[in-house]
Structure formats: C-alpha cells, structure tokens
Amino acid sequence: MPLLLLERLNAERQRYFTGRQHECDRFKAAIDAAKLPFSVLHLSGVGGVGKTMLLREWMRICQSSQIPVAYLDARNFDPLPDAFLSALRAAMHLAPTDAPTPILAAQSDRYVLLINNYELLTPLDGWLREVFLPQLSEHILVVLAGRCALSSVWQTDPGWQTLLQSIALQNLTPDESRLYLTKRAIPVAQQRTIIEFTSGHPLALSLVVDALAQGQEIQLQSKASPNVIKTLLEKFLEEVPSAAHRKTLEACATVRLMTEALLAEMLDEATVHEIELHGLDVHELFEWLCGLSFIEVGASGVFPHRLARDILVTDLRWRNPNWYATLQARAYAYYSARLGLTQGHKQQQILLDCLFLHRHNVVIKSRFTWQEECHLQTDGFQERDPSELGRANRTALLKTVTQYEGEASARLAAHWLARQPQNVLVIRDADQRFTGFVMTIALHQASLDDLDADPATRAAWQYLQQYAPLRSGEGAILYRFWMAQHTYQGVSPTQRQIFTSVVQQHRNTPGIAFTFIPCAEPAMWANLFSYADLARIPEADFEVGKRRYGVYGHDWRVVSPAAWQERLVQREIAPSAPMLALSDAADSPLVLSQPEFASAVQEALRHFVRPDMLHDNRLLRSRLVLEHAATHDSAKRIAVLQSWVRDATELLKVSPRDEKLYRALYQTYLSPAPTQEQAAEALDLPFSTYRRHLKAGVTRVADILWQREIQGYVPKTS
Template identity: 55%
Template sequence: MTSLLERLSAERQRRFVGRHFELQLFQQAIASPQLPFHILHVFGPGGVGKTSILNQFAQRCQQINVPHYYVEARNLEPVPESFLSALRSLTRLNELDSPLQFLATQQRNVVLIDTYENIATLDEWLREEFLPQLSENTLIVLAGRNPPSSPWHSDPGWQALINTLSIRNLNPEESQTYLSKRDIPLAQHRAILDFTHGHPLALSLVADVFAQTQEISFQPESAPDIVKVLLERFIKEVPTPTHRMALQACAVVRITTEALLRQMLGLPEVHDLFEWLRELSFIESGQLGLFPHDLAREVLIADLRWRNPDFYAQLHHQARSYYSTRLGQIQEKEKHRVLFDYIFLHRDNPAIRPCFTWGEHSSLLRDSLQESDKSTLLGMVKQYEGEESAKIAAHWLGRQPQNVVIFRSQQQIAGFAMMIALHEASSDDLKVDSAALACLCYLQTHAPLRPQEGATIFRFWMASDTYQAVSPTQSLIFINFVQYFQSTPRLAYTFLPCAEADAWTPMLSYFDLMRLPEVDFEVGGRRYGVYGHDWRVVSPTAWRELLAKREVAADAEIEASTSVSQPMLVLSREDFVEAVQNALRNFTRPDTLQNNPLMRSLILDEQVVLDTPGESTLYTLRDRITTLQTLLKQAAESLQDFPRDEKLYRAVYRTYLNPAPTQEQAAELLDLPFSTYRRHLKAGMIRIADILWQREIS
C-alpha cells in the first residue's frame, strides 16, 4: 500500500513547476565528487516558494541516496542548544552525542535549514563556530527571506565557499502551467496573472478558491481572505501604525524616496522609516529609490483600498502634490521621469494598467535628433509603415527636425516621436502628407484656431523593436506626449494617430482623447485611426483635475467634466472683447453675469480650479460668477502698474467696480470733462479685454 508520506510527495511533485536552474544547480552540486560550494543560501520574500524548493532538494537527495536533514527553524529558539538539539533528533542521536561528529562520518550529506530568518541571531555562531567544524562533504542549505549578511561576502574564505540564489516569482509560462494543473478555467488566467505576477503562494491561494467554486470571476478586492494571508506572509509584524502607513505609501508610488515619503506621511523626519523599508525582504533598492516586489504592491494596495479607501486617496493626493511641485522645480530634460511617476498613480485603473510598463527604465534616455539619426529613423518608418510613409517622414525631418525626440538605450536608438506643428505647415507640406491635411480640415470645420494658437499632430511614434505595442519605449513616448502638451505654450489642439486605433481606446479615452473617425487617413494601403483633444475646451488644469478624480476610481467611467454643465466656448477675439465689455457693464449683477459667454471660457475654467482647490466634483455657479468678477477686477487693477493707464483704471473703477449712481456723477468724482471721462472709460475697457485675451489664448 502507498503510504501517506508517498502520497504527499507525489502531490507536491505533481503541482511543482519551474525552478529548473535552481534544481539543476543543486543536483550537480550533490552529485559532484567534490562540492563546488559548501553553503547554498536561498532567499526571497514570503510565499515565493522557498520551502517547496527545499522539498525538491530533499527529493533529489533521496533519489541518489544522499543523507539529508531538514531543519524547520520556525520551531527553534534562536540559541545554539535548540539548534543542536534539533539536529540530534533528526540524526537519531542520544542526548550526549555530537551532531558534528556524526555528520563528519558521512561521505556526503545535506543539511537543509528553512525559515532561516527566525534564527538570524545565530548567524555569527553558525559561521564562526558550528560550520567550520563540519566535514567538507557536508552541504548546508539556508533558506530565508533575507540575503546573506555582509560577513559572508566580506570574509575571503566564506566568499569562496558560498553560493546565493535569489528566488523570484514564476514566469508567465510557468504560472499558466501551474493554473492548468490546478484546473483553473483558461478565461480566468489573465486576471489571476495580473494580480499574482507569478507569486507561487498567491497562485495556490487563488487556485484553492476556484477549487471550492468555479462560478466566480477573480477580483482581488473581492477576495480579502487571500489578500489577508498574503499580507501576513509578506509583513508578519509591523512595529507601529506609522510603519504600516510608510509601507502603504511605498506601495502607492512607483519609486519611494525620503523626500516623497516625508510629504506623503506629513512627518518632519522619516529616515528611520525609510531604512526600515529598505531592510524588508520584498522591498528592492533601485538607482532612484525603493520599490516593492510586484505582488507585494498588489496585495498592499488591494488591502488598503478595501480597508481604508480614504487613506488610499489621501496618499495619492499627497504624492500628486509632490510631483506637481517637482515639475515646477526641475529642468525640462528631467521632467519625463517625474511625469512617469505621476502617471504611475493611475496604474490601478484597469484602463491604464495594461498600457504601460512600470519598471525603472534606467537604460532609456531622452535625447534630441542628431543628423546621423535620420537614416535609422527612416529605416524604422519604412519597416513598420512602408515606403510611402518613409517619404513623408523624410519630408518632415527636413521641415521640422526640432520637433523630433529620440529615445536611446546604450547609445542605440530605441525609439522616437515626431511632433508636427500644424499651424506652421505650408500648402506644399499638406500636398505631401494627407494626415496633416485631414487634421487641418477638421480644425477649420470643428475647432478653428485663433490668432497665436497652435495645433500638433504626433505624426510618427514607434519603438525600434515593438513598433507601437506596449513596451518600455512606448511608455516613455506616451510620457513625452504628456510632457509636450503640458509645456508647449498656446497649444490649442493635439492629434494622435494610431496604427491599431481600437486597441488604444480604453487608455486614450481615460486620458480624455476623443476618437475622431473623420480624421482617419490612409498611407501606403495602411489605415490609421486618429484621436484628438481640444485644450481650449478641457484645459491642462481642468484635465489634471479630471485625471485626479479618475486616479483613485475603481474604473474609468468618470465623465470628462470641465466643471460646468455646458460645453466650453472657444470665442473669437471679437466675441471675447464684446463679452468682457458686457461683463464689466454687469459687474455688480450676478443674475446677468451667469449668462455671459465668459462663464464658459477657458480662462474662467483655469482660474476657478486655482481659486477652489481640492477635488470637488462640480464647481457651483456662484463659484464661477465670483471667479469671473475676480478676473475682471484683477485685470482692471493691473492698469495701475502703468502710469499712463492709471487714469483708465479710475474711470473703470468709478463706473463698474465701485460705480457712481450715473456716469455724469462718475465724471464729476474724477474731476474730468464728460467727453474725456468717456474716452478713458472706453480705452480702459479695451485694455482690460486685451489683458484677459492674452491669458485666454496662452
């Protein structure tokens, strides 16, 4: 009859996947005439499968009859006597016998010590006293959450005798193999892999849920028990509530620095918290700061959103404020990295998550176009879009080379983006490029440009190896687009053509780019779909407010609202001046001001957000009327800064801002002839309209 132990071993073997390199390394070591190393240190975060690997090591020993002894340090006191007692029991020795002497008599043996972090205080004793007394035929395997302490590597002797294995998550293929072995429906694999990132314990827990009932659709927020178990495995005990908040803050942002952590937690000093985070087994240190392993991030965020959504939103708000401040402090060439951190805050939204890669991208650098780059760029366009597109790209390279951004990796071109200023295009340019012509025709029909306003089409964008598919280069290209329209003055409209337009609909709709089928164009037999955004209708400030609301939402369904119930008006100069003059005449009459066209202008939308900070859903009508009055008053008061205009201000002040009963009385108060007073009043209204118009179009 099969024993229960044999049945257990068979089930473990059936469900075990991956780890080919680790198993091969161990098997070759124990089969070698002379051990290539004497300490094998296996480390990784909780639940990553260290115990399963040790069980496989034990099975390999059993297959070739190598004696092995499995020590579970979780059950030990961190003192030498407890460790020696456990070894005595495993080797079936008497209480007075020495485990060291026994192990020395074996030709080849393996001691497997699991949960090594539980006896970390014995590390020095083991290294300095116990291990040196073993025979050279003994292999010690240490498995724990933390990498070897520094003395293992600083001592030249141990440095030569130790081998370290960092255990990571299973790759996608191995993860799918495991799910298939557990009979998980194929339709559920993608959602499960997106959450687990191949973490073995997470895969196992999700599979256990499906074993109970397969009539479910996996969502991490709906499985708090799974999240709870994983969270316990990752963090065990958190010293204080403040430490827990620091951990949650680290999960929300892409890269954590001390300065960012200080702002997110609102604490004057966070050095000790930062150092504590740095020591956690599932927190990694990169070039720019700290970040958690993927699953640890998923688990922490899922738990936080389920347990305390208000604090989740607060952390986002604090991080967003930090990035906004940083964007105003750093040079242009550094802004794409901060913008990437900014966009990362949207990662939890299902419309955004699959469209970016979120690593550090440290090898990718943003650069300007060099003359030697042109042939490579044209070769890329020809490869992915054909000969005819390459000719168009060559034309624009000659006309607007300053609008090309290159992304390099180790001096090689990894991708590029070419932005075309449509308002600078000539009739000859439009004959060459049907895309530019289609965009300008759309503008003339639906959104005419006003004087000094510009429009851009992101005409060509691609990675050298993946074209427009999701990749690190594509992610930085999109960040560059955001940087471009945030920093380009007087930009009224942007167009973005895509080779696979439908694939980008969820993400681009989330970012408030509207699908424009009437602008779609065809080049060389290939059709391109176009998206667009009118920055006069939803301004950069209103756009950021919209994204701030979507950022912490569970889905992408928040509507693009510009804080008013009616659409924005893109006024011509003549209509704008008339609206300003009308608003001045009715400055003290809110009931009339509410119908003024300026109530739906870009300048008012920008200012109302600044005057009413926070993340309220809709600004009230009273807010907007008050803001309009403030704009008019500020523009009028600015006339006092110029001696020639001060007399104009006085006329406006006495007529509209603090009006006399009649214009005749206003002229008397100013001690002016009525005709002179009227001339000053008219000139003052024109100057105020000019001041506000410049703000409107900039």
Template identity: 55%
Template sequence: MPMTSLFQRLSAERNRRFVGRGRELELFLHTIASRELPFHILQVCGPGGVGKTSLMKQFLRFCERSKIPAIYVEARNIEAAPESFISTLHSLMELNESDSPLHVLAQRQERNVILIDTYEAITQLDEWLREVFLPHLSVNTLIVIAGRNPPSSPWCSDPGWQALMHTLSLRNLTPEESQTYLTIRDIPTTQHQAILDFTHGHPLALSLVAEVFAQAKEISFQAESAPNVVKTLLERFVKEVPTPAHRMALEACAVVRLTTEASLNQILAVPENTSASEIQFLGEILDVHDLFEWLRGLSFIESGQWGLFPHDLAREVLIADLRWRNPEFYTELHHRARQYYTKRLGQTQGAEKHRVLLDYIFLHRDNSDIRSCFTWGEQSGLLIDSLRETDTTALLLMVAQYEGEESAKIAAHWLQRQPQNVVVFRDSHSEPAGFAMMVALHTATVEDLTADPGAIASWQYLQTHAALRKSEGATIFRFWMARDTYQVVSPTQSLIFINFVQYFQKTPGLAYTFLPCAQADTWAAMLNYFDLVRLPEADFTVGGRYYGVYGHDWRIVSPTTWQEILAQKEVGTAVESVDQTPASEPLLVFSQPEFVEAVQNVLRNFNRPDALQNNPLVRSRSVCEVHSRLMSEQVATKASMSQSLKETLLSEKSPSGHLRDSCGRQSQRVKALQHLVKQAVESLQSSPRDEKLYRAVYRTYLNPAPTQEQAAELLDLPFSTYRRHLKAGVMRVADILWRREIN
C-alpha cells in the same frame, strides 16, 4: 501500484500540483549527481509564499528517489540555539543517545543532503553554523538553506565561502507556468487573466485564489472580493509592523512607483496646525531615515538605482488591503504624492523629468485601462536625445518596416522640414530604439500639408471645428514607434507617451494636439481616460494603411485643468469634465472680437448676477479654472487633508478625507466670472499709466455712480476725457482677460 497510506496520497497531490522551477530542479539534480560537488552551500532565498518550501520538498523527493540520505530541518520548530539544533538533528537521524550527529555527519563517505527551511527563524545561529557546524561536515555533504533573506554579508565577504556557495533567488512563476497551475486546479479559463493580473505568478497567491474557486465555482475574481486572501498574503509578506509610522511608510511605498528618502519625507511630513505635544510625539515616530532603512531590509522590497519598490504582488496586496481597510487614507497618500511630484516637475529637466512624469502617471496604475498600457519598471535603459544626421536612415527604415514606403517618404519630408521636432530614444549602444515626431501644423506651408494625408486631415479638422487664433499652435504626433515593437506596449512606447505629456506641458500657445494610431481601438480606453477624444473626421489612409486619430483642445481643457481632472480620476472618482457642464454645453473657444464683446457685457451687468448667467464667458476656460481653484480653497479650509494624516498617526483610525469639488452650478460660475473680471480691473492700479483707466472703470461698473455724467464729476474729469479713459480701460481689461484665456 495502489496507494496504501494517506501520506502517499498527500505526496502524490503535492507533486501533481507542483509546476515550474525547471531551472532550479535541474541544478539540484545535476549537483547531487556530480562526482564532486560543484558547491557545498545552496542558498534559496525569496519573499514569503514564493514557493521555497514546495521546492525544498521536491529536493527531498529527488533525494529519496536517488537513494541519497537527506535530512529536512524545519527551522520554525526549533529554538535558535546550537543545543536545540543538534538535538533536532539527533532526533531526525534516529541516532543512539550516545551518538553525536556532528561526528556521524563528518564521517559519511557517501553523498548526503541537509535541507534547512525557514532559515530566517534561526538567523541567530548564522555565525555558529558558518564557523563551527558546517566546516566539520563531510566533503560529500550538500547543505540547502532556504529563507526570505539573501545570505548575510559574512557569507559573501569570505573568499572561502564565496567559492563554496551558490545562491538561487526564487521568483514568481511565469505566465505559462501559472496558467498550467490554474488548469490543474480546474479554474475557468475566463478567469485566468484576472487572476494572473493580481497574483503576478506568486505561488501562494495562486493557491489561495484556487481555494476561493474550489469553494465557489461561479464567481468573477477581484481582489476586493477576497479580503481573506489579501489578509493571508499580507501576513506572509509582513510578519510584524513595529509602529503606525512604519505601516504608513509601507503603504506609501506601495502607492508610489519608487520610494526615496526624500519622497518618503514629503509624503509623511508632519502636518501643519499640529500642537507642540503632538509634534514631539510625531517627531519621535517619524524618523524618516529609520523608516526608509526598515523598508530597505524587508524581503519583498527591492533596491534599484532610483529608489525602493515592492515586488509586484506585495504592492497589489498592500494596496488592496489599504483600499478595503482605509480608503480615506489611500486617497490622502495619493494627494500627498501628487503634490510632491507636481513640485518636482517644476524642478527637473530632461531624463529626470521623464522619470518624475512616469512617477506621476504611476499614481493612475490602479486603473486597469492605464495599468496595461505602460511598463512600470524602474528604468528602461533608454536615453532621450534629439535627432542626429546619422539617425535618418535608421528612422526611415523603421517607418518603412511598419508603415510602408509611402509613409517613409512622408517621414523623410518632415525630417527635412522640422528636424527640431523629433525626439529619439537610444539604446545602450546609442542606436535609435524608437522615435517620436511632433509636426507643428501652424508653421507648415500649404505644400508641406498637402504632401501628407495625415497632416492635411488634421489641418482641415481644425479649420472646420476648432480654428486656431492668433499666437496659437497645433501639433500632430505624426510618427511614433519602437524599433522592435512598433506601437504596442513596451518601454519605448511608455517613454514616448511620457514625452507627449511633457511636450504639451512645456509648449506655449499650444491649442490642439492630434495623435494618430495604427490600431486606434487598442488605445481607446487609455486615451479616453486621459481626455483625448476620438476624431473620425481626422482619420487618414497612407499606402493602404488606415490610421485613427485622437485629439485634445487645450483651450477647452488646459494642462492645469487636465491635471485636476486626472487627480479626481486617480482614486476612482467618476469625473466627466472639470466643470460637469452638460455635453450640449461644452466650454467655448472664442475669437478675440467675440471675447471683447462678452467682456463689455460683463462690465455693463457686473452687479446683476441674473443677467450674467447668460454671458458666454461663464463657459470660458479661464472662468472654469478660477472657479475650480476657488472651490478647492474652500474645501481645504473646511477639511484640511493634513489633519487626516495627523489623526492617522496619532490614533491609527481612518482619517477623514475630502472630495475635490469641480466647477458646478451656473450661479457659482457667475461668482467666478465676477472674481476674474474684478481681479483684472484692479490690476490696472499697478501701473501709473493705467490708474486713471482703473478709476473710470471702477466708478462706472464695479462701484457705479448713478449716471456716467455723475461718474465724470466724481472723478473731476471733463466728460469727453472720462469717456476716453473708460473706453481705454474696458479694452485694457478685455486684453488682460484675453491673454489669460488663450495662455
């Protein structure tokens, strides 16, 4: 039958583009068809743009198709007063002037439906509707209320309304439903994944992005390239932000994985060097408790066991808007959050430390290589435990299932030889949901190593390319897997990777780590981001299965330096290495005799920077770390990060950011080398036994006399005694620096 009106065409298009919501529609159809209504109030709640109105229109359409009288009230168009509500019903029901809508509705014997949309606009009527209007309606009336917020506490605490009410929390469309919608809208399939990654199935976001493609077919979607989409979504999520402090709290909540009142207090702390008048002003607007409670009340913010977090799309939109509008403050928030988590890492243990590490790594979530390799939920429900005797069978069955019987025999060998190096992740029934086995290569016997192709390949790589020094260790994360998903992305895999990070942070003397992967290419982008290098020479085969290996030398890039590299990558700064040393000049790993010889050369040429440029210690790890710290202190002095936060609070203008410098030119590293050696020499003064050694070294190298004979005279020592003190002093300085280098 041909369409005769624009209304019919409009309705047809709306229906054609409506996808999903099968469970909700089935519930509604079953309810209106029931002989006796199973409930009388259907509460539909969800954040702005999630599709509440579209669903209400479908409910209305089903009523029309079933010949059931229905009234649709758009609450945005009425005043929040009983008289206005009654007047609207009177008009929609087309009653005579003398008729009472409440009386007519109370007398209805047939099934009828009242749909109230955008209920948050008339929340002032909540008590009146609940206590006065609704109780007088016919028992055949179904009332559907759609709004951003869940039912208020009086609805939930009243036992009568509890029995007569059903709540539907409307969520985003599933990936399959979202793809169906994009196909209906003729969006190129090559763009589907990028759109899904941004929208997370949010109906309004999908619709807005589809309109972008309708205007320009040949585009590649990125959130940053569609600021109008972001702006529209932001307005749907956040109707009003009361103050600059509220906006800052909202942006901080978007940047971090979970927001607690404590973390919010640290991230939004009043900056140092703030004047008394500014402190008073900032104190008034930075009531962190009130800010936290305001966040908790937003429709798109969820409350979990460990803190608050935004819905996925709300987070994407807030971050996209902040990076576009104020990239400097985006960097500032990351800096402050990172400082908070770094401090917390030193204060926590066990499962709590794992949560903090996940919070820390979450700061890198904006990078697509990292985002896809972790599950970011509030918690996985997994418990972290050591190996129990009863676990052996289950763990070996996992290995056999995914890697074969030959690998299971190797795993059994290591379970017997190094059981203390196994971490088990348990489900809610205390059963192993996955495990990780860290094999310490340096404590293994030759027989142990030769029993495992993976271990011997890593050990041989060390002997050829990165031999261990005395007191140093190396580990291969030999087996790691989840019971149900093996090595693919999952909550268990995410927790395993977090455990790896914790392992190398807390293990003293760790020089090298190896990570074998069954699908090495799958993890290439993420592992390279985290500064793990592909080592084809260490690859191995077991039972016909090939494993690609990644590795990291912690003597070249220590955990501290590694964190600095990641800090720069975190907000998009391109970083090759912490000191930007050319690839042909990597940091050096010294043997102890080589190191002592280099220290002696530094002392002999201490006051000749040109000569020190060729000293190999300028490419040592400890010198690079000292230089990085000194440069950071200089930057902090010139441009305080806290000042930028203060300016944002006071004026809402873009704060001035700063870029952390890294080890730079050769001459700058020479200064760091001199600083490090001078520090080591001066440390001799702290010991009465070493003070005489300090004087000999000081008068010979740091503030030298013209000749060694004159140095002995100035120290009032026989020349032979002076020479003995000098030799002992040089060796003490070398020992101090060596211990710093290897630790």
C-alpha cells in the same frame, strides 16, 4: 584610507550569506576548470528565494579567483539589443565607443557574465540565444538568473543541450535556516517554529528577523502556510512598531519611488501627530523603511521588492480602499506641485510617477510597462544635429519609419523633418543610442502646400476648418509619427516614454488648442484613449501607401491640460464619482471667438459689482473660468470670473503707460462713481479723455484675459 560604503555593504552581505554550498561548489568547479563544462548556467527560483544574493556570492568567488566578472540587472534596461549592449558596455567599464561583443569574442581567459531578472528579457531571448551568445569566446561563462524556466527552444536545440546547465534554487534546508537565524542572533528556542513556518524561504526568514529585531512578539503557527510570503507579510504588517510605520509601508508600496520628501506629504496629520508623540520624525520613519529587507534602493528613491509591493497593495486595496485612494490623491498633489517647478528629464520622471499610480487600472495596466527605474531620456532632434550622432539618429528614424510604414511614409517623414526639425523628439537610452521618436507637426505653422502634400496633415487641417476652427493665437499639432525602433507602436518602455513626452508637450505648449494622434491599429487603443478623453475622429483618418490610419484627438479649449490631468486623477482615485465633464448643453464649455470674448469681458466689467447680473455672461462657460471652477455652482463660477477681471485690471497698475487706464477702469467698474461724468471729474480729466482711457482699458483687460484663455497664462504688461 577610510572604508568605502560599498566595501561595508559587501562585508555585511557576506556576513549573513548562508547555505548554497552545493551551488557555490558547482559554480567554482566550472570557472576553475581548464575548459568550461558548459557555457550557459541557468539559475531559476521563485521571487525572494535568494537568486540575487547567490549571484553576489558568485561575484565574490570570481573576484577571489581574480576572474573578471560583469553583472547586469534586466530591470535597468529595455529588452532591446542596443539597450542590452549599452548596459553590458557600462558593466564592463568600456569606453562609449567600444563594442563589447568583439572584446568578449577575443577573450582568451576566463570571464563571467551574470544576468539577473532574466524573465524580463523574454522579448530578447531569441536574439541572445541565436545572435549574441554564439559570438562569445568559449572561455566565457554566462549565468542567466530568473523566475521562469527557459523556453523549450533551449532544451530542444542539440547544441544548447550540451552547453546549457540549470540550477533550480530551492528554499534553505533546516540546517541552513538554523545557521542563518543564529547569525541574526535569533534565540534557539524560537528557531524551530520560525523554520517550520517559513519552510526556509529566505525572504520569509528575513521578514521574521526584521520583525523580531524590533522587539515584536510574533505568534507563528507551527504548520507552514501554503502561501507563506503572503501570510508572513500580513503578519509583519500587523506587528510593525506603530500605525505610523504601517502607513509608511503602505505609502511606499503605492508609489513608484519613495523619497523622504514625498513620505512627509503622504502621511496624514494624525500620523504626524503620532510619530511626534513617540519622539520620532519623518526622517526616522524613512530610515526605518530603508532598513527593511524587502526594500530596494534605486537611484532616485526606494521601492519594495515586487512580491512585497503586490501583497501590500492588494491587501490595502481590499482592506482600506479609502486610505489607498487618499494615498494616491496625496501623491498626485505632491507630483502636481512639482510639475510646475521642474522641466526636461526631471519633469518627465514626475509624469512617470503619475502614470505609475494608474498601474492597477484595467484600462491602462496592459498598455504600459511598469519598471520602477527608467533610464530612457527624451530630447530634441535639433539639439544633436548636425553632429555625427544627429546624422545617425536621422538615419535610424527614417529606417524605422520605412520598416513599419513603408517607403511612402518615410518620404513624408523626411519632408517634415526638413520642414519642422525642431518638433521632433528623440528617445535615447542611457548610452545615448536611438530607441524611438515622436514627430510633431505644428499645423498652424505649416504652409498650405506642405499641408496638402501629406494626406495626414491635409485631413487634420480640413477637420479643423470644418469642425474646430482655430482662433487668433491658437495652434494645433499632429503627432504625425510615433514609434519605438524595435516594437513600433506596441507596448514597450520607449512607447511609455513617448506618451509621457506627449503629455509633457501638452503641459508646456502655450496656446495649444487641438491635438491629433494617428494610430496604425486604432481599435487597439480605443479603451485607453477613451479613458484619456481622446475622441475617435474618423473624419481625420488617412491613407498612405495603401495603409489606413485611424485618428484620435482632443480639443484643449474644452478641457484644458490642467483640467484633463485632474479628470484622470479623479477617475483613478474615485472611479465611482461623477466625472468632471459637464453633463448638459447649458453647462458645456464654450469656445468663443476673439470678438465674442471681448464683448463678454466688457459686459463682465460693466456688471462687476452686480453678481446677479453676471449669471448669463458667456465667460462662465469659458476655459478661463471652468479650469478653476468645473462645477455647476453658478456663484463659484461668478466669483472666479470676478477674480480674473480684478487681477487683469490691477495688472495695469504696474505699468506707467497703463496706470491711467487702470484708474479709469477702477472709477468706472471696480469702485464705480454714480455716473461716468462724475468718474471723469474724480479723475480730473476731460470727459473725452476719460472715455478714451476707459475704452483703451477695456481693450487691454480683454486682451490680457484672451491670452489667458488661449495660452493658459496672464502676460506681463509692457
């Protein structure tokens, strides 16, 4: 049998694992005891001190002693009870229908549960302490590993005082550091200086080894730095093999997950030329990146250790903000191109990638969570109903509404669930458990009686009628209910998933003209929604069950989804640049009625070969043009308008039914004869027939462009 990669990985980890003998002896003594001396072992230490490596060694000790062990990483699931239990079920290799808690409660032999990055489970700390852990068998040892000390409740509870032990993990001793460096083939003459500089910090030691392994000569100070990781990483960046390698690191730190394809897009031409001169390629750069000690591997790409990422980005934004903005812009360009080629879960992952690029923005960073990995998924409620899981989700949905908004709101949610179930998006974890939902109401598809039955839909519809009436073929949606099961509308991974689902719906819904988003605490979202061009609409506020909700909204006819996304990109990568919004009334977008639009199309055809006559055409301020020429340059807008008119006209050529209409338009407007009579003669048509074809052709072109104006695409001719 060939050696599995996992076995090789574990062998390499074991080979370089150094020190921690006291911690390992203490752990082994506990699991070998006839009765556990403590039930919970808390392992704490700063980032990069080696907690994960020690947990892996403890796993090996368990396996050597034939003691079952389960490992959980808090980065990979939400800090929610159901998400925790789902992750635990997977770690224990149980069936989807098995409940892990009763199995652990019935455990009569030694069992070890390791939970890493426990600081991310702070919202779950009380539940774990008071509900989950007390249900476990006395034969189970639970290890909680994290950067922070446990809350004081653990220390003051008389019960936990005797059942809890703590280990504060320190740097390696000089002897342990020396042994590690010897294992990594570092010459003895260099070891003392390295140890003094790093103070035995494991991540710092590994960074030095990485640098020396590349043949670099690092001049280390003999006196240890007070911030050794920052100093060492900066030194490492200065000593990377080439500028191309440095830019590779900086690019990796900028994005949520780095892939080889994304790296190829983010590197500039000078960097590509440099690596070619050195006989390298992007693949080799990516392989070098993956081999660095502070780079972690995820399911969909690689990413730096959190500490390394923070230092890299902080340094880059201070030292070379233009290059940082360029990296962001290239990442956005890569994501934007892929958005149009993907759908469903893959498209939502790309939207998360886009959102991650905003994580340092002061307006945005506090309103979202920023994990590299995301195991939540969004799908339609109707897809699962009427299965058992669908019924469970319906119950959970209505229970969640009742919990946070009351019985009156729950009755309205049930009403809309019966009327428009296809518009409900359910958020589920990796084990398909309900974690939240968003219920969208298509206002234009609802009956007047249904609209009037709900204060929210009644207020939104009245606003549309008075201030932003829908045109033929357009629709408006209200995100009537949106909430996470355990955190309502507060910051959480589920809330982040809801927001990316909303953006995804904006992109993929043809004809969307207006959206409304109600909030239980509108003031809390004011800064973020203002940044995202969602206007506060007090006229659409409503009250249900003596609770008042504030509403935000956006008119997509004025700023389309594509233009909106581009505006957010510009606000992030060039915050000092002028916004894409047009600044004066003469240049503001126009929302034309269908007759007004058709009249403007006819005028554009009439003056097609006379750009000087198109300066006052109202289509220059339509979504059709502004989406592709959001500029004050009249000549550019006219060129875009002419391009759309030409494309729509030539679209008629592909249809036998419409080809005669195209010929009439071509002879009259695109390549005009001196008179219409001469155009009819050139087409060998009676003048009355020619006029009929011409009129029908103008109508068809206006219809094609109208569909593009309101729905964002040019339909195929039949």
